Amino acid sequence: xxxxxxxxxxxxxxxxxxxxxxxxxxxxxxxxxxxxxxxxxxxxxxxxxxxxxxxxxxxxxxxxxxxxxxxxxxxxxxxxxxxxxxxxxxxxxxxxxxxxxxxxxxxxxxxxxxxxx
Amino acid sequence: xxxxxxxxxxxxxxxxxxxxxxxxxxxxxxxxxxxxxxxxxxxxxxxxxxxxxxxxxxxxxxxxxxxxxxxxxxxxxxxxxxxxxxxxxxxxxxxxxxxxxxxxxx
Numbered sequence: 001x002x003x004x005x006x007x008x009x010x011x012x013x014x015x016x017x018x019x020x021x022x023x024x025x026x027x028x029x030x031x032x033x034x035x036x037x038x039x040x041x042x043x044x045x046x047x048x049x050x051x052x053x054x055x056x057x058x059x060x061x062x063x064x065x066x067x068x069x070x071x072x073x074x075x076x077x078x079x080x081x082x083x084x085x086x087x088x089x090x091x092x093x094x095x096x097x098x099x100x101x102x103x104x105x106x107x108x109x110x111x112x113x114x115x116x117x
Numbered sequence: 118x119x120x121x122x123x124x125x126x127x128x129x130x131x132x133x134x135x136x137x138x139x140x141x142x143x144x145x146x147x148x149x150x151x152x153x154x155x156x157x158x159x160x161x162x163x164x165x166x167x168x169x170x171x172x173x174x175x176x177x178x179x180x181x182x183x184x185x186x187x188x189x190x191x192x193x194x195x196x197x198x199x200x201x202x203x204x205x206x207x208x209x210x211x212x213x214x215x216x217x218x219x220x221x222x223x
Contacts, residue, residue: 033210091160
């Protein structure tokens with residue numbers, strides 16, 4: 001399967017614990033995006049990378065959230081000192097990108113559902 | 118007011134009916150996307166368009182850039198079309214509507 005993969009698919013944790021999610025994009029895609037989706041709402045943008053560079057972060061991304069893409073391939077999203085309000089589906093997507101411009105379709109992973117007790 | 122507004126929020130139809138979902142946006146965009154999300158969370162891209170109209174099978178998407186409005190039409194709807202349909206607009210990031218939950222009854 002050459003699609004976007006995310007691990008784990010589900011994570012249940014206690015308030016105050018740290019969690020880390022992983023996203024493996026489609027291999028030739030140099031852009032990678034993280035989104036958060038709460039029940040009944042559309043996804044919300046969190047951050048995105050172009051290769052290993054983190055180009056934009058939403059104000060939704062508090063200091064407890066950090067994302068990395070160290071080698072420009074897979075990415076991790078870490079949440080420190082989780083709160084009940086962090087419970088959501090965390091979605092990853094990837095797309096190609098060209099300096100010549102243009103808009104590209106994003107391909108989404110299956111998501112990681114986080115439940116903070 | 119959200120930057121991307123969809124209507125209706127919920128839609129129930131009988132199999133075979135023609136369905137329209139609307140999307141209005143208030144920001145400048147490079148493209149508009151229609152996405153489908155099934156229970157369990159997986160999102161599939163249906164259309165990406167920046168002008169005019171696109172058709173894929175029973176699905177048709179249109180966009181009016183001047184009016185900042187797009188519509189997704191489903192002809193001859195089927196129960197397997199039941200899903201949440203999300204409108205999103207893209208620049209460097211992507212901004213999403215809240216989704217329209219479609220239920221097609223046999």
